[in-house]
Amino acid sequence: MAAVPAVLQSEWTKIRTVSSTVWTLAAALIVTVAMGAALSAVLKSSFDDLSEVERATFDPTFVSFSGMVLGQLAMVVFGVLVVGTEYSSGMIRTSLAAVPQRATFLFSKVAVAGALALVVGLVTSFLSFFLGQALLGEHRTTLGADNVLRAVVGGGLYMGLIALFSMGVATMLRSSMLSLGILVPFFFLISQILSAVPKAKEVAKYFPDQAGSKIMQVVPDALGSEKAPYGPWGGLGIMLLWVAASLLGGYLVLKRRDA
Amino acid sequence: MIELDGLTKRYGTKTAVDHLSFRVRPGMITGFLGPNGAGKSTTMRMMLDLDNPTSGTVRIDGRHYRELDEPLKYIGALLDAKAMHGGRSAYNNLLCLAQSNRIPRQRVDEVLDLVGLTAVARKKSKGFSLGMGQRLGIASALLGDPEILMFDEPVNGLDPEGIHWIRNLMKSLAAEGRTIFVSSHLMSEMALTADHLIVIGQGKLLADTSMADFIQQNSRSFVRLRSPQQERLRDVLHGAGFVVVEAGNGTLEVDGATTERLGELAAEHQLTLHELSAQRASLEEAFMQMTAGAVEYHAHGTDVHGGGPAAPSGPVWGADSGWGPRAGSTTEGV
Numbered sequence: 001m002a003a004v005p006a007v008l009q010s011e012w013t014k015i016r017t018v019s020s021t022v023w024t025l026a027a028a029l030i031v032t033v034a035m036g037a038a039l040s041a042v043l044k045s046s047f048d049d050l051s052e053v054e055r056a057t058f059d060p061t062f063v064s065f066s067g068m069v070l071g072q073l074a075m076v077v078f079g080v081l082v083v084g085t086e087y088s089s090g091m092i093r094t095s096l097a098a099v100p101q102r103a104t105f106l107f108s109k110v111a112v113a114g115a116l117a118l119v120v121g122l123v124t125s126f127l128s129f130f131l132g133q134a135l136l137g138e139h140r141t142t143l144g145a146d147n148v149l150r151a152v153v154g155g156g157l158y159m160g161l162i163a164l165f166s167m168g169v170a171t172m173l174r175s176s177m178l179s180l181g182i183l184v185p186f187f188f189l190i191s192q193i194l195s196a197v198p199k200a201k202e203v204a205k206y207f208p209d210q211a212g213s214k215i216m217q218v219v220p221d222a223l224g225s226e227k228a229p230y231g232p233w234g235g236l237g238i239m240l241l242w243v244a245a246s247l248l249g250g251y252l253v254l255k256r257r258d259a
Numbered sequence: 260m261i262e263l264d265g266l267t268k269r270y271g272t273k274t275a276v277d278h279l280s281f282r283v284r285p286g287m288i289t290g291f292l293g294p295n296g297a298g299k300s301t302t303m304r305m306m307l308d309l310d311n312p313t314s315g316t317v318r319i320d321g322r323h324y325r326e327l328d329e330p331l332k333y334i335g336a337l338l339d340a341k342a343m344h345g346g347r348s349a350y351n352n353l354l355c356l357a358q359s360n361r362i363p364r365q366r367v368d369e370v371l372d373l374v375g376l377t378a379v380a381r382k383k384s385k386g387f388s389l390g391m392g393q394r395l396g397i398a399s400a401l402l403g404d405p406e407i408l409m410f411d412e413p414v415n416g417l418d419p420e421g422i423h424w425i426r427n428l429m430k431s432l433a434a435e436g437r438t439i440f441v442s443s444h445l446m447s448e449m450a451l452t453a454d455h456l457i458v459i460g461q462g463k464l465l466a467d468t469s470m471a472d473f474i475q476q477n478s479r480s481f482v483r484l485r486s487p488q489q490e491r492l493r494d495v496l497h498g499a500g501f502v503v504v505e506a507g508n509g510t511l512e513v514d515g516a517t518t519e520r521l522g523e524l525a526a527e528h529q530l531t532l533h534e535l536s537a538q539r540a541s542l543e544e545a546f547m548q549m550t551a552g553a554v555e556y557h558a559h560g561t562d563v564h565g566g567g568p569a570a571p572s573g574p575v576w577g578a579d580s581g582w583g584p585r586a587g588s589t590t591e592g593v
Contacts, residue, residue: 003329003361010359017351018344090342091352094399097307097336098359100325258310 007108024078029124032071039066040132059222060141064132079166082113084176121159154215168246212239266315277462290453291442298462299442329360335400336409345385370398389416407438446546460550477545484511485534
């Protein structure tokens with residue numbers, strides 16, 4: 001068996017020596033924070049125009065995370081590229097010749113990249129929260145209020161899990177382009193559209209992003225959003241199942257198929 | 260020592276590698292020869308446990324590749340030159356590999372120096388020429404200072420200086436007692452470097468022999484004759500007990516005869532000759548005949564599996580029409 005700490009170190013070197021790591025993670029942070037701040041500012045000035053239901057379920061924490069819809073796409077790109085470039089460059093054969101134990105190879109890579117995505121996700125989440133609250137003025141909440149800390153930490157977890165899910169999908173599909181071609185439209189369009197279509201939304205509730213994002217809501221069914229048959233932690237649990245399934249699928253493909 | 264035992268790879272109904280069994284021994288260069296598509300790269304990928312065999316095994320010093328502790332210290336391989344991340348520098352590409360097998364960092368500098376890439380060590384490898392990429396691949400193979408080295412078509416796309424360098428490098432590594440396994444589709448290249456030869460065609464083992472034996476068995480000498488009275492000439496030659504092979508373009512080829520004897524024979528019968536020349540089939544041609552034979556046998560569904568030196572026999576020589584004009588014949592051989 002190859003020594004796991006050695007493989008972890010090697011995977012860390014791989015991640016820190018390609019430029020895509022920096023620009024995808026920086027994009028995730030900047031886009032999420034900036035868009036969250038913009039929407040917080042807009043909602044502060046247009047608070048009185050909101051419907052009664054929206055005002056009743058106004059969730060300042062969730063509002064400051066509005067940028068995640070777009071920012072998560074950069075996390076998807078990060079997760080896909082971490083795995084996908086191994087295949088597009090042909091590096092995968094060199095990597096597996098060096099570490100032939102498929103589980104050690106894949107889960108070391110996923111652990112290092114996932115930890116990095118989680119750290120960036122948490123920083124993003126806290127920054128979005130504080131900047132968003134500052135801009136919401138009198139509608140703001142504080143970190144000490146009920147469930148707010150859970151939502152903010154949850155925002156970081158959500159971003160890390162999105163990256164992990166993408167890594168699993170890219171390992172199954174063995175191609176960056178194919179993975180991005182499926183994941184980006186799915187998270188940005190399909191999931192959003194289906195969650196607004198009657199009947200379809202009953203299924204869409206269980207999509208990884210729809211279920212996982214409940215953890216970021218402090219007020220249940222915030223801003224008049226759809227009622228969910230699960231709580232914030234239940235939602236995160238559903239997302240965790242998706243992540244586990246995608247990583248397991250990736251592992252089985254890596255193990256069975258020729259490199 | 261690498262041992263293959265009944266190694267087989269099937270893709271659907273197509274058999275890419277068919278019950279290959281052979282050994283690669285230390286202290287020499289073993290050439291792995293076959294035409295494009297013969298299954299060389301597939302075999303090498305299975306040896307590194309990158310592709311899963313349909314059946315059969317590969318043992319490296321008695322162990323399966325996946326059981327090797329830090330495999331780069333046992334076996335180094337150059338599979339394809341561009342199997343590195345282009346956005347990473349040459350140094351960092353090697354550093355990732357070194358760290359995964361707990362190879363000290365200074366070894367990266369050593370191998371970069373050995374292959375002459377020190378000056379571009381910090382440059383992104385996507386800007387590398389094919390030759391530089393090949394050198395980087397060789398550096399990665401040498402990283403763990405392994406006893407076994409595998410090179411898949413290492414001279415592909417290299418300039419003469421680069422080819423010369425790789426040849427000498429392989430020879431010096433073999434002289435140190437290492438096991439060198441190198442594939443090629445060029446017989447001429449193998450004749451210059453390999454001590455031992457393994458030939459495959461259609462995934463089947465055609466020859467497992469020393470280079471010297473191969474040259475001896477396959478350097479065929481013959482006499483080429485061309486005459487406007489071809490029909491009569493052939494009857495005369497048959498009458499004198501010679502085996503005549505029709506080689507197309509109105510030429511006849513006779514094995515085991517001298518030009519003197521055939522010239523006199525033609526004169527006795529008052530035949531006009533337009534050509535009478537001694538020929539030696541090149542090793543390249545012998546190799547092509549051998550692998551063309553595999554195609555022939557395969558097409559007729561006859562099993563030639565069984566290994567051992569497969570010297571071309573009569574029917575194989577006669578079945579060369581698929582290879583077109585015999586441009587491979589030279590008067591001096593390889």
